[in-house]
Amino acid sequence: LIRTLIIPLVSLVVFLAIFMLPVEAADLLLFPSVTASQQPIPDAESADKKFIPAVDIFYATEFNRALFLAEYLASSNENELERFQFGWHILPGKTLWLGRFHNAISFWNTQNHHGDFLQSSLSRPSIANYEDEYGPLPSHISGFLLESTRTAGDAEINYTAGIGIGPVFNSTLHPLDLLNPEHPGKLTASFRLGYHPEVGNPDQFGAALGYARLPVMHVMQMNEVRQSILSTFLNIEKNKFHLIGELFIFQNHVSSVANTTTYTTVSAYLQPEYKLSESGRTTLFGRLESTPDAEKDKYLTLFPEFSRSQVVVGLRFDLTPSQALKVEAGRSHRLDINEPTHINSISAQWSMILPL
Amino acid sequence: MEHDITSVKNIIAIWLAIWALQVPLLAQAEQQRLAIVTSADSNIKTLSAKEVRRAYLGASIVVDGVEIKPLRNLTNELAEEVFLQKVLFMSGEAYDRQLLARAFRGAGRPKAYDNLFELLMALHNNNAAITYMLYGMAVTTPGIRILSYP
Numbered sequence: 001l002i003r004t005l006i007i008p009l010v011s012l013v014v015f016l017a018i019f020m021l022p023v024e025a026a027d028l029l030l031f032p033s034v035t036a037s038q039q040p041i042p043d044a045e046s047a048d049k050k051f052i053p054a055v056d057i058f059y060a061t062e063f064n065r066a067l068f069l070a071e072y073l074a075s076s077n078e079n080e081l082e083r084f085q086f087g088w089h090i091l092p093g094k095t096l097w098l099g100r101f102h103n104a105i106s107f108w109n110t111q112n113h114h115g116d117f118l119q120s121s122l123s124r125p126s127i128a129n130y131e132d133e134y135g136p137l138p139s140h141i142s143g144f145l146l147e148s149t150r151t152a153g154d155a156e157i158n159y160t161a162g163i164g165i166g167p168v169f170n171s172t173l174h175p176l177d178l179l180n181p182e183h184p185g186k187l188t189a190s191f192r193l194g195y196h197p198e199v200g201n202p203d204q205f206g207a208a209l210g211y212a213r214l215p216v217m218h219v220m221q222m223n224e225v226r227q228s229i230l231s232t233f234l235n236i237e238k239n240k241f242h243l244i245g246e247l248f249i250f251q252n253h254v255s256s257v258a259n260t261t262t263y264t265t266v267s268a269y270l271q272p273e274y275k276l277s278e279s280g281r282t283t284l285f286g287r288l289e290s291t292p293d294a295e296k297d298k299y300l301t302l303f304p305e306f307s308r309s310q311v312v313v314g315l316r317f318d319l320t321p322s323q324a325l326k327v328e329a330g331r332s333h334r335l336d337i338n339e340p341t342h343i344n345s346i347s348a349q350w351s352m353i354l355p356l
Numbered sequence: 357m358e359h360d361i362t363s364v365k366n367i368i369a370i371w372l373a374i375w376a377l378q379v380p381l382l383a384q385a386e387q388q389r390l391a392i393v394t395s396a397d398s399n400i401k402t403l404s405a406k407e408v409r410r411a412y413l414g415a416s417i418v419v420d421g422v423e424i425k426p427l428r429n430l431t432n433e434l435a436e437e438v439f440l441q442k443v444l445f446m447s448g449e450a451y452d453r454q455l456l457a458r459a460f461r462g463a464g465r466p467k468a469y470d471n472l473f474e475l476l477m478a479l480h481n482n483n484a485a486i487t488y489m490l491y492g493m494a495v496t497t498p499g500i501r502i503l504s505y506p
Contacts, residue, residue: 027459058460069462085462092423093416097462115460147462151415200413321449353456 030354031056031115035122037347052076056114065089067097073114078132082114084178085145097145100178103138104160104192105210107233107246117351120242120285120316122328125269126307127248127291131173134305137229137250138166138212140175141188156196163189169225169302170217186213190229207232216302225299226253240275242283252299263298267291280318287312295335304336323352390438391494392503398483400424405506409443411486412466414458422484428468429475429487439488443506476500 032055039048054075061068067087073080085099102109108128112119129135143164150157166188167173176183194206210229216222229250236243247268254261271287287310294300294308314328326349333342392408394400399420407424411417417424429435440448455465469475469487479485480499494502 027465029456029460060459060462060464062464067462067464087462092418095462110461111457113460118457118460149416151410151417156415199410199415321453 026061027059029058029115031058031117031351032354033116033349033351035116035347035349037345039343039345054116056082056116058113058115067095071114080132081178082140093150094146094148097147098143099145100140100142100176101145101162103141103166103188103190103210104162105137105190105208105229105231106139107192107206107208107231107235108244109139110160110192111235115353116349117322117324117353120273120283120326121271121287121312121314122326122347122349123312123330125246125271125287125289126310126332127267127269127289128246129306131167131175134172134303136173136300136303136306137210137227137248138173138175138188138214141166141190142176142178142185143188151199154198156199158194158196160192160194161190163187166212166214168215168217169219172303173214184215186215186224188212202235202237204235205233219302221256221258222254222298222302223257224255226255227251227299228253240280242273242275243270244273245270252297254298261298263296263300265291265294265297265300267294282318283316285312285314285316301335304334306335307332308335309333322354323350325350388434388438389491390435390442390488390506391491392486392488392506393479393494393497393500394486394503395479395483396499396501397480398422398485398501400484400486400503403486403503405443405504408486408488408504408506409445412444413454414463414465425482425485426466427475427478427485427487428466429489430468430470431472431475432490432493435488435490435493438490439506443488 035052037050052075054073057072059070065088067089069083069085070081071083073082081100083101085097085101087095087097090096102113104110106128108124127137130139141162141164143162145160145162147160148158165176165183165185167175168183168185176185188211190208190210192206192208194204196204208231212227214225214227216224227250229248231246231248233246234243245268249264249266252263252265254263267290269287269289271285273283273285276282276284289307289310291308294306300306310330310332312328312330314326316324316326318324328347330345331342392403399422401420403419403424407417407419411424411426436448440446440451444451459465467478469478475487476497476499479487486503491505494500
């Protein structure tokens with residue numbers, strides 16, 4: 001009972017303290033969205049239909065050199081405190097954070113976080129899916145995060161280093177829940193280096209290294225997976241054209257009581273986008289994803305919803321500067337051995353950002 | 357010869373007319389002249405247009421030992437429009453969206469002021485703060501110093 005009461009009370013006190021601070025600047029952003037998707041069920045007349053209203057709430061504030069940010073996602077599927085970070089500007093361009101943050105190993109996730117409106121496509125690449133969406137990589141770390149950015153001539157170099165407690169596998173990956181911190185998670189760390197050829201320009205290239213010890217629960221002959229990841233990313237925006245892509249090479253050292261087996265897997269996606277109109281309101285996008293030999297990786301087979309390959313095409317129409325309508329069709333080849341080889345899906349989403 | 361004199365007169369008349377037409381344009385250019393300003397007590401001596409642009413786009417710019425803290429001036433529509441066109445080279449909508457994406461990534465964004473008194477107080481309270489305003493306003497506002505004309 002004490003435990004049940006203490007956590008909400010401490011959270012309430014922290015929130016009240018933060019809101020009562022004489023802040024210099026504060027941002028409260030809301031990302032409401034409604035997603036409808038349909039996926040035909042083979043050998044059946046019906047289809048798997050989903051209708052998901054959601055709102056992502058983001059709050060950030062600063063006072064002198066102190067910073068705070070929080071992101072909470074509430075939807076018909078989940079309610080989760082996604083990010084909760086206290087930061088300190090240790091030097092110009094350098095910030096040290098403590099709390100739960102997104103793992104920098106995925107460029108996509110640290111660009112768009114849970115704000116559906118920010119990304120052109122409706123869906124995320126399978127490899128960049130969050131833990132509760134059957135993503136096989138750790139998306140959330142609870143611990144320390146160091147962010148640094150510095151200019152070098154016309155260019156900007158930034159790095160992000162994070163270390164802390166990562167997720168646990170129990171039917172899906174489960175990151176540490178700050179509101180219910182009972183968790184046997186182990187060391188997870190990542191380091192990402194990014195390069196902007198021109199300051200302020202969205203073009204960026206970079207690479208990241210990651211390591212995670214993932215305890216595995218309730219799986220026969222699997223106790224722990226030690227994951228080493230190397231990833232590279234690119235983001236190019238030229239006039240009406242936008243290209244985002246990532247390549248991951250990861251080694252999963254799967255340990256059981258008897259032995260350890262190592263699997264090396266490569267995964268990549270590339271998403272080109274093109275603005276069809278002069279106003280930039282209509283964007284055509286597509287995405288190719290591939291994880292060849294995914295079914296040979298014993299760890300990946302724990303994620304039947306994971307797509308070993310996927311093709312996505314869609315259209316985004318910006319109704320207003322702060323509202324977008326997206327439609328997307330996809331054909332994926334999932335790892336689930338009980339499902340047919342290929343699954344077609346169609347989705348539509350309305351999303352918004354407030355205020356803009 | 358008389359024909360030549362007439363031609364010369366015509367050319368001079370046209371020349372003068374062109375100059376006369378320039379006067380309102382020059383006056384308009386003067387009206388739209390932008391100044392980057394800081395507090396009169398600030399240690400910042402100079403700031404290039406490139407540094408100003410980078411600071412407003414979120415880069416960490418350290419000049420004369422201080423990290424620049426850019427403030428948005430929304431008290432004057434013309435100043436904001438000129439700033440977006442001449443310094444950032446982007447529309448207000450594109451800039452707002454870029455700033456929101458930055459804020460969402462935890463990088464913060466320049467604080468915006470729609471009240472001139474509060475903007476000037478913010479300048480006075482932080483010697484690393486800069487903002488932009490029309491030249492006419494900058495030269496008549498006490499307590500601030502012009503750093504550059506982008």
